[in-house]
Amino acid sequence: MSKMRGCRWVAVLLLCATTTSCRPDSGGRIDADADPATSAAPTIVPSRPAGSSQPATSPTPGRSELKTWTPVRPLTPYPAGTSSTWRGRSSTPVPRPGVTSSVRPGEGQTSPRETPVTKVTWVPFGPAAADSPPPMEWFGRTHRAVLATGAERVRRCEFLAGAEGDTLGRMRSAYRGVGEACLGSLGGDPAHWGAAAAYLNQARKDLAGQRQNCLETSVVSLLQRLVSVHRTQPRSRVQITPASGTACPWGIDKLQLRDPVEGDPGLVAGPFEGGTRVQILGSGLVQVSEVYFGDIRATEFTDGSGFAGQFMYVCSPPNARAGKVRITVKSPGGRRTSPPGEVFEYSAGVSNSPNSECGS
Numbered sequence: 001m002s003k004m005r006g007c008r009w010v011a012v013l014l015l016c017a018t019t020t021s022c023r024p025d026s027g028g029r030i031d032a033d034a035d036p037a038t039s040a041a042p043t044i045v046p047s048r049p050a051g052s053s054q055p056a057t058s059p060t061p062g063r064s065e066l067k068t069w070t071p072v073r074p075l076t077p078y079p080a081g082t083s084s085t086w087r088g089r090s091s092t093p094v095p096r097p098g099v100t101s102s103v104r105p106g107e108g109q110t111s112p113r114e115t116p117v118t119k120v121t122w123v124p125f126g127p128a129a130a131d132s133p134p135p136m137e138w139f140g141r142t143h144r145a146v147l148a149t150g151a152e153r154v155r156r157c158e159f160l161a162g163a164e165g166d167t168l169g170r171m172r173s174a175y176r177g178v179g180e181a182c183l184g185s186l187g188g189d190p191a192h193w194g195a196a197a198a199y200l201n202q203a204r205k206d207l208a209g210q211r212q213n214c215l216e217t218s219v220v221s222l223l224q225r226l227v228s229v230h231r232t233q234p235r236s237r238v239q240i241t242p243a244s245g246t247a248c249p250w251g252i253d254k255l256q257l258r259d260p261v262e263g264d265p266g267l268v269a270g271p272f273e274g275g276t277r278v279q280i281l282g283s284g285l286v287q288v289s290e291v292y293f294g295d296i297r298a299t300e301f302t303d304g305s306g307f308a309g310q311f312m313y314v315c316s317p318p319n320a321r322a323g324k325v326r327i328t329v330k331s332p333g334g335r336r337t338s339p340p341g342e343v344f345e346y347s348a349g350v351s352n353s354p355n356s357e358c359g360s
Contacts, residue, residue: 119240122222123219125247127284132306142160174207177198181193181238270347276344283309
């Protein structure tokens with residue numbers, strides 16, 4: 001019985017502490033009208049039996065002895081960022097540090113702690129474009145996969161993860177693994193990382209004992225780095241960043257006319273009015289965006305993506321001055337200029353071939 005009475009008074013004291021005050025004559029009832037600022041502090045009167053020599057003791061307070069309750073110490077505030085009113089429990093899920101959430105950034109979920117981020121550089125420009133001849137086009141698609149954002153990047157990564165076709169050859173597992181790792185970096189199903197590791201093991205078997213070209217080496221190296229980072233830092237979020245430079249050497253090797261000058265096939269020259277069709281030979285001449293004859297920009301040219309980047313065509317722009325100029329091309333890989341001995345000459349004594357096809 002004494003235990004039940006003690007529990008009852010503990011409950012009354014807690015109610016008084018967290019709500020209002022209790023009148024001395026209320027019998028333990030909560031008084032909503034009492035003013036805490038004017039209420040007296042709690043007083044427990046020591047008592048001892050009449051005629052007894054025992055020291056005064058503090059008995060269990062009776063209803064008539066209960067005064068206004070003032071908390072001895074303030075309630076502990078809940079941690080910032082929680083939305084509950086009971087023991088710090090939050091009604092809003094708070095992600096654990098390092099655990100990838102299925103909710104993508106920007107969808108309203110906030111975390112009080114930052115997830116560690118590890119940056120991994122993607123494959124650089126090949127040079128290879130998505131419309132290059134097979135199998136180079138797969139490298140171009142891989143390079144462009146991370147140049148997009150949002151849903152477009154997801155679509156491109158999914159395309160790589162499901163790569164099919166005879167042109168993939170021995171690189172099928174490598175490209176698929178890169179696609180899976182790309183999806184894993186976007187915070188999707190963690191199973192993408194397991195699939196990427198499995199594809200890496202298969203790619204090593206497919207390429208064992210074989211010589212790899214610069215494009216293949218770049219793709220396999222990327223897959224190894226992605227899998228290694230996730231394996232050693234599983235709680236870190238992998239952030240993919242575009243790379244600078246190129247995977248393979250590229251540039252201009254030689255200039256020649258598509259229709260050589262009669263009597264002098266080695267001459268690379270044309271009239272001041274322009275319109276001479278020049279063939280540029282080299283490597284990696286894909287996604288070319290600008291061509292210059294000296295400092296004059298050409299407006300008519302054909303990119304070398306359809307020719308495996310080994311050559312391209314350009315029509316000479318008009319020039320009022322006679323003389324020799326070098327040709328410069330610009331692409332995502334930077335700028336490249338023809339060697340000093342490979343020049344185009346503007347001359348009054350040269351006319352264009354009727355088959356030049358420039359300006360048509």
